[in-house]
Amino acid sequence: MLISESSLRTFTQNIFLAMGCSNEHAELAADVLLLSDLRGIDSHGVARLIGYVRLWENKRINAIxxxxxxxxxxxxxxxxxxxxxxxxxxxxxxxxxxxxxxxxxxxxxxxxxxxxxxxxxxxxxxxxxxxxxxxxxxxxxxxxxxxxxxxxxxxxxxxxxxxxxxxxxxxxxxxxxxxAANGKLEIAQRLGKQVPEGWIQDAAGNYTTDPHALKSGGSLxxxxxxxxxxxxxxxxxxxxxxxxxxxxxxxxxxxxxxxxxxxxxxxxxxxxxxxxxxxxxxxxxxxxxxxxxxxxxxxxxxxxxxASTVHPDQKVIIPGEPELEAQLDRKQNGIPLVDAVVNDLNGLADKFGIKRL
The missing domain is CATH 3.30.1370.60 (Malate/L-lactate/L-sulpholactate dehydrogenase, NADPH binding domain)
Known part of the structure; x- marks a missing residue:
């Protein structure tokens, strides 16, 4: 699902407002999450919103x-x-x-x-x-x-x-x-994919490509x-x-x-x-x-x-360059959200009585 930056920003602010955040804090918190999604770092954007809400519900986050x-x-x-x-x-x-x-x-x-x-x-x-x-x-x-x-x-x-x-x-x-960041495992879990060898080990210390390995005692x-x-x-x-x-x-x-x-x-x-x-x-x-x-x-x-590259179709990537390219594209064409994230966000909308995505 593609959703515009403005729509997703309004939705996110409304969730933080429903948690009891001030207008200033809701806008700021939404801005941080939206920049992540705009820059293609999907693991740290609105996909994390449900986590913040759950911590707030468990009194581990102070909204004010x-x-x-x-x-x-x-x-x-x-x-x-x-x-x-x-x-x-x-x-x-x-x-x-x-x-x-x-x-x-x-x-x-x-x-x-x-x-x-x-x-x-x-x-x-x-x-x-x-x-x-x-x-x-x-x-x-x-x-x-x-x-x-x-x-x-x-x-x-x-x-x-x-x-x-x-x-x-x-x-x-x-x-x-x-x-790898834990969010990369969460993305793999949502997509039903394995992860590269070298990211995780199981409880015994052996390499595994199972993105769910942390749940059974494994470690990054x-x-x-x-x-x-x-x-x-x-x-x-x-x-x-x-x-x-x-x-x-x-x-x-x-x-x-x-x-x-x-x-x-x-x-x-x-x-x-x-x-x-x-x-x-x-x-x-x-x-x-x-x-x-x-x-x-x-x-x-x-x-x-x-710089010269090993293969003609490759180029040296300057740190921050892929994120900026994603930001320019997503500002114009919308932010892609996988079904699992959309379902989580709409569940929050229902919880707080705000408009669904």
């Missing part, structure tokens, strides 16, 4: 949070999200980081007591709009086993950098530190899949995200991070509050004039786009 700064220096801060939507809490933190960067050159904010914050790229692009380099990461529910382990101790723990350019779009490096693998292919590097990146997002902020880390799904209870012995994020903004002109930087970013992009 009092987001506060609990620790602060001129260039750093720690924010408590009051169990609010990460879709609202993380932009608050990034705005704070940007304000600090505007005055001091850079700003760094850790966040505790939050929830799933959508795509990391949304938050970094906020900094790019101000001619800054954006940085965002979050820890997540433990689904990933460290190298050599079959115990789920880390989340998919995405990390994102975004760099402004001149005539070219921003370079946006937005990736999970696991071999770190970026690199195994030690021979660099999974220790993926593990290291994921550990960095976990420490900066949670150990630094006072959120839960490692196996204590609460699950995104409502039918699983959070760990009984939490070591912190909610899940954690870490965001940052750096003024480009703190290092060199913005125009010079953007000119050289354009040169960088141009040189990599012109």
């Amino acid at each position: 949070p009092n987001i506060t700064i609990v620790h602060e220096t001129p260039t750093t801060a720690t924010v408590d999200g009051d169990a609010g939507l990460g879709l609202v809490v993380a932009p608050f933190a990034m705005q704070l980081a940007i304000k600090k960067a505007e005055k001091y050159g850079s700003g760094w904010v850790s966040v505790r007591n939050s929830n799933h914050f959508g795509i990391a790229g949304y938050h970094t692009l906020m900094a790019v709009e101000k001619d800054m380099i954006g940085y965002a990461m979050t820890n997540a529910s433990p689904l990933v086993a460290p190298t050599f382990s079959n115990e789920r101790l880390l989340g998919t723990n995405p990390i994102c950098y975004a760099f402004p350019a001149g005539k070219y779009p921003p370079v946006v490096v937005d990736m999970a530190t696991s071999a 693998l770190p970026l690199g899949s195994d030690r021979d292919h660099g999974s220790h590097k993926g593990f290291g990146l994921s550990a960095t995200v976990d420490i900066l997002s949670a150990v630094l902020s006072g959120a839960n880390y490692g196996p204590w991070v609460p699950p995104f799904v409502a039918f699983l209870d959070p760990p009984a012995n939490p070591v912190g509050l909610g899940i954690g994020h870490f965001v940052g903004a750096m003024r480009v002109d703190g290092f060199r004039p913005v125009d010079e930087f953007k000119a050289h970013m354009d040169n960088w992009v141009s040189r990599f786009k012109s």
Whole structure:
């Protein structure tokens, strides 16, 4: 099913309003989810909406949070999200980081007591709009086993950098530190497809292509899949995200991070509050004039786009390029939603008494 951006945006805002969010927060939360769908990251868009509603119903999401700064220096801060939507809490933190960067050159904010914050790229692009380099990461529910382990101790723990350019779009490096994001498994489940080898292992530590393997004790693998292919590097990146997002902020880390799904209870012995994020903004002109930087970013992009390739029908893909192509297409032609997601969304519409898709 194809649905226009405006229709899906209105629908999503109405769901958040029905949860009790303010108009401002409903618009912001919908904006974060819609950007994900527009950029082709279907795993983190409106398909997640039912998950937020279920967590709210189980009193694990506060629709009217009092987001506060609990620790602060001129260039750093720690924010408590009051169990609010990460879709609202993380932009608050990034705005704070940007304000600090505007005055001091850079700003760094850790966040505790939050929830799933959508795509990391949304938050970094906020900094790019101000001619800054954006940085965002979050820890997540433990689904990933460290190298050599079959115990789920880390989340998919995405990390994102975004760099402004001149005539070219921003370079946006937005990736999970696991071999694949959990949302990719959810997409495979909806489509009834297997996943590539190297994404998941079963409870015994053997590779499997079954997207349902997590339900029987399996785990996602770190970026690199195994030690021979660099999974220790993926593990290291994921550990960095976990420490900066949670150990630094006072959120839960490692196996204590609460699950995104409502039918699983959070760990009984939490070591912190909610899940954690870490965001940052750096003024480009703190290092060199913005125009010079953007000119050289354009040169960088141009040189990599012109690189020779192994096969004539291939091209070097600049980070963020496929997402932008999807965004341009979907703004014009509509956002595709699979039947399973449409059914979930219409179920929410019926629950709250709003117009179906």
